[in-house]
Amino acid sequence: MVKKPFSISFDLQTGNTDKKLVTSRYLSDMKEMYYDVSKAEEIIKNKNEKIYDFTELGFDEVEQDLLYGTSIVYPGKVGEEYYMTKGHFHTKLDLAEVYYCLSGKGYMLMETPEGEWDAVELEAGKAVYVPGRWAHRSINVSDEPLVTFFVFRADAGHDYGTIETKGYRKLIVERDGKPTIIDNPKWK
Amino acid sequence: MVKKPFSISFDLQTGNTDKKLVTSRYLSDMKEMYYDVSKAEEIIKNKNEKIYDFTELGFDEVEQDLLYGTSIVYPGKVGEEYYMTKGHFHTKLDLAEVYYCLSGKGYMLMETPEGEWDAVELEAGKAVYVPGRWAHRSINVSDEPLVTFFVFRADAGHDYGTIETKGYRKLIVERDGKPTIIDNPKWK
Numbered sequence: 001m002v003k004k005p006f007s008i009s010f011d012l013q014t015g016n017t018d019k020k021l022v023t024s025r026y027l028s029d030m031k032e033m034y035y036d037v038s039k040a041e042e043i044i045k046n047k048n049e050k051i052y053d054f055t056e057l058g059f060d061e062v063e064q065d066l067l068y069g070t071s072i073v074y075p076g077k078v079g080e081e082y083y084m085t086k087g088h089f090h091t092k093l094d095l096a097e098v099y100y101c102l103s104g105k106g107y108m109l110m111e112t113p114e115g116e117w118d119a120v121e122l123e124a125g126k127a128v129y130v131p132g133r134w135a136h137r138s139i140n141v142s143d144e145p146l147v148t149f150f151v152f153r154a155d156a157g158h159d160y161g162t163i164e165t166k167g168y169r170k171l172i173v174e175r176d177g178k179p180t181i182i183d184n185p186k187w188k
Numbered sequence: 189m190v191k192k193p194f195s196i197s198f199d200l201q202t203g204n205t206d207k208k209l210v211t212s213r214y215l216s217d218m219k220e221m222y223y224d225v226s227k228a229e230e231i232i233k234n235k236n237e238k239i240y241d242f243t244e245l246g247f248d249e250v251e252q253d254l255l256y257g258t259s260i261v262y263p264g265k266v267g268e269e270y271y272m273t274k275g276h277f278h279t280k281l282d283l284a285e286v287y288y289c290l291s292g293k294g295y296m297l298m299e300t301p302e303g304e305w306d307a308v309e310l311e312a313g314k315a316v317y318v319p320g321r322w323a324h325r326s327i328n329v330s331d332e333p334l335v336t337f338f339v340f341r342a343d344a345g346h347d348y349g350t351i352e353t354k355g356y357r358k359l360i361v362e363r364d365g366k367p368t369i370i371d372n373p374k375w376k
Binding site for chain 2: 010132
């Protein structure tokens with residue numbers, strides 16, 4: 001069966017689409033991932049804030065196809081730690097991903113299983129290459145949504161569990177009013 | 189060897205980058221692809237117009253990696269036929285590509301070896317999925333550059349020869365002031 005071409009519109013500023021393809025992550029979905037869990041729980045008691053949205057196309061996960069869409073990380077902090085995505089390795093660890101930043105400011109925080117890490121700045125117009133083996137998490141350090149357009153191989157898969165269990169080696173927090181990379185005291 | 193993350197900036201309106209990664213195609217590189225070759229030759233005598241630019245990252249062509257960049261098709265016509273890219277199949281025919289339109293207006297004209305064809309509109313914010321098996325060519329029908337951000341598997345390869353030899357089944361030309369899809373009388 002030959003697949004048919006199609007298109008989806010994503011607003012170039014907001015990343016929004018009118019297609020029903022968006023998955024939302026709320027603070028309650030990831031409160032343990034923040035350094036200050038008690039602060040996260042306090043926020044949730046008042047309002048379970050939405051942290052980010054992303055597109056899921058729902059294709060079959062075959063190696064010939066690509067998945068694409070937008071990721072929107074909303075502005076905010078849990079204590080001194082900026083809102084961020086869960087972060088994941090690809091299940092097929094060697095597969096890469098491309099993120100093209102449409103608006104906002106932040107970082108793509110990356111690390112390998114061997115302990116290398118890197119933080120690449122995201123701002124409108126920057127296209128970040130995440131090679132295979134690098135877990136990746138986007139972090140919003142501004143007061144506006146951080147919007148990226150992403151593409152990866154449809155069979156890459158998402159391994160969230162490793163990060164959920166071990167955490168990231170580094171965190172990005174606000175210190176003296178600016179983004180600061182620190183060691184994660186909870187990293188296992 | 190673990191690859192390192194990196195980023196490249198591409199202007200979100202113009203698609204331009206300051207990295208020296210851009211390949212340009214001039215009318216002389218593709219005059220035989222236009223319906224009216226004598227008109228193309230006439231234009232070249234006056235000025236060998238630049239038709240489009242695109243980014244080449246120059247990675248090793250391995251299946252784990254992705255290639256990305258911008259394509260910029262300039263406005264203009266050869267007779268009644270709009271400026272366009274050469275168009276190509278992937279050498280690994282089954283591999284897909286994603287194009288996210290940043291600015292301008294045009295079409296992604298596609299066809300399969302079996303003779304199916306499709307023309308999907310490109311305008312700012314539209315992300316077109318080109319599945320495997322579909323040759324693809326972008327065509328600028330406006331007075332502004334047509335700018336897209338593209339991503340494909342690094343091992344996909346470009347088969348330009350099939351289109352150079354056989355041509356496309358369909359053309360997009362200006363008739364009565366608007367884009368019109370016609371059969372290509374030169375198609376073999």
